[in-house]
Amino acid sequence: MTTAHTDSPALQTRKIAAGAEDLTKVYGSGDTTVEALRGITIDFPAGQFTAIMGPSGSGKSTLMHCLAGLDVATSGRVRIGDVELTGLSDKAMTMLRRDRIGFVFQSFNLVPTLSAAENITLPVDIAGRDIDKEWFDAVVGRLGIADRLDHLPSELSGGQQQRVACARALVDKPEIIFGDEPTGNLDSRSSGEVLDILRAATDEFGQTVVIVTHDPRAASYADRVVFLADGKIVRELTSPSADDVFEVMKNLDNGPATAEAGSPEPATPAADGESEQVG
Numbered sequence: 347m348t349t350a351h352t353d354s355p356a357l358q359t360r361k362i363a364a365g366a367e368d369l370t371k372v373y374g375s376g377d378t379t380v381e382a383l384r385g386i387t388i389d390f391p392a393g394q395f396t397a398i399m400g401p402s403g404s405g406k407s408t409l410m411h412c413l414a415g416l417d418v419a420t421s422g423r424v425r426i427g428d429v430e431l432t433g434l435s436d437k438a439m440t441m442l443r444r445d446r447i448g449f450v451f452q453s454f455n456l457v458p459t460l461s462a463a464e465n466i467t468l469p470v471d472i473a474g475r476d477i478d479k480e481w482f483d484a485v486v487g488r489l490g491i492a493d494r495l496d497h498l499p500s501e502l503s504g505g506q507q508q509r510v511a512c513a514r515a516l517v518d519k520p521e522i523i524f525g526d527e528p529t530g531n532l533d534s535r536s537s538g539e540v541l542d543i544l545r546a547a548t549d550e551f552g553q554t555v556v557i558v559t560h561d562p563r564a565a566s567y568a569d570r571v572v573f574l575a576d577g578k579i580v581r582e583l584t585s586p587s588a589d590d591v592f593e594v595m596k597n598l599d600n601g602p603a604t605a606e607a608g609s610p611e612p613a614t615p616a617a618d619g620e621s622e623q624v625g
């Protein structure tokens with residue numbers, strides 16, 4: 347098994363995989379203006395698994411889309427590795443996304459006329475790279491879709507389609523994987539399989555994972571949980587348990603005033619990925 351695009355995990359932890367500086371995003375104008383992001387500054391160290399949480403409408407998806415180059419911020423800077431996204435041509439942005447980023451989004455975007463296996467390898471095929479067969483087998487095996495590879499997306503359940511999309515994001519070992527509620531449509535077993543493999547992507551291959559989630563159990567797989575409220579970062583937890591995450595979310599849902607901006611919580615004991623579901 348080879349690491350295609352990443353350095354060793356030890357080297358990666360010293361690098362920044364992605365970052366935002368004083369990022370703002372304003373939708374609409376006049377009376378309908380929405381300030382979705384209000385000055386976000388954050389770094390995502392390479393080789394770390396970060397979960398972004400926060401109440402509905404707090405700006406999570408907007409932040410992720412700006413970080414991944416799928417949306418353009420109103421002001422501020424975004425970088426992937428050492429590449430500043432502002433001012434990149436469409437072509438350079440497409441290449442960067444293709445070569446360095448994996449996406450697991452809820453709208454699966456699978457090609458309906460291709461089999462699951464063909465969907466998984468499509469980005470690698472388009473890029474003209476070789477598939478690491480051993481890693482391909484490991485990914486589909488761990489995600490429990492090895493026996494569904496010949497099926498079209500329409501012949502798969504929603505959860506299976508989500509896992510095919512996850513395999514597609516992982517198979518080329520991109521430097522950074524963005525997931526917008528990657529476990530949103532999954533039952534707890536499939537959700538555990540997806541989270542286990544995202545965890546393995548960081549632990550075994552030094553890849554960087556950033557997900558948006560509403561699920562405290564999913565967040566407990568992360569090294570770090572960042573909480574947004576009203577377009578700003580208001581809290582951060584290090585290796586929290588699902589219960590820790592649930593407590594912060596409960597307070598945020600009661601209003602962001604309960605969480606002091608810029609006051610990271612002390613680190614809590616590392617989650618082992620088997621934390622009980624709360625709430």
Ligand SMILES: Nc1ncnc2c1ncn2[C@@H]1O[C@H](COP(=O)(O)OP(=O)(O)OP(=O)(O)O)[C@@H](O)[C@H]1O
Nearest residue numbers: 373374380382400401402403404405406407408409
């Ligand atoms: N294309 C758009 N046009 C106008 N307003 C938008 C647009 N996209 C998002 N917004 C607004 O920006 C704010 C942040 O939205 P965003 O989707 O980032 O929140 P979120 O935290 O991901 O929410 P959820 O958890 O419900 O998915 C919301 O008030 C939303 O209504």
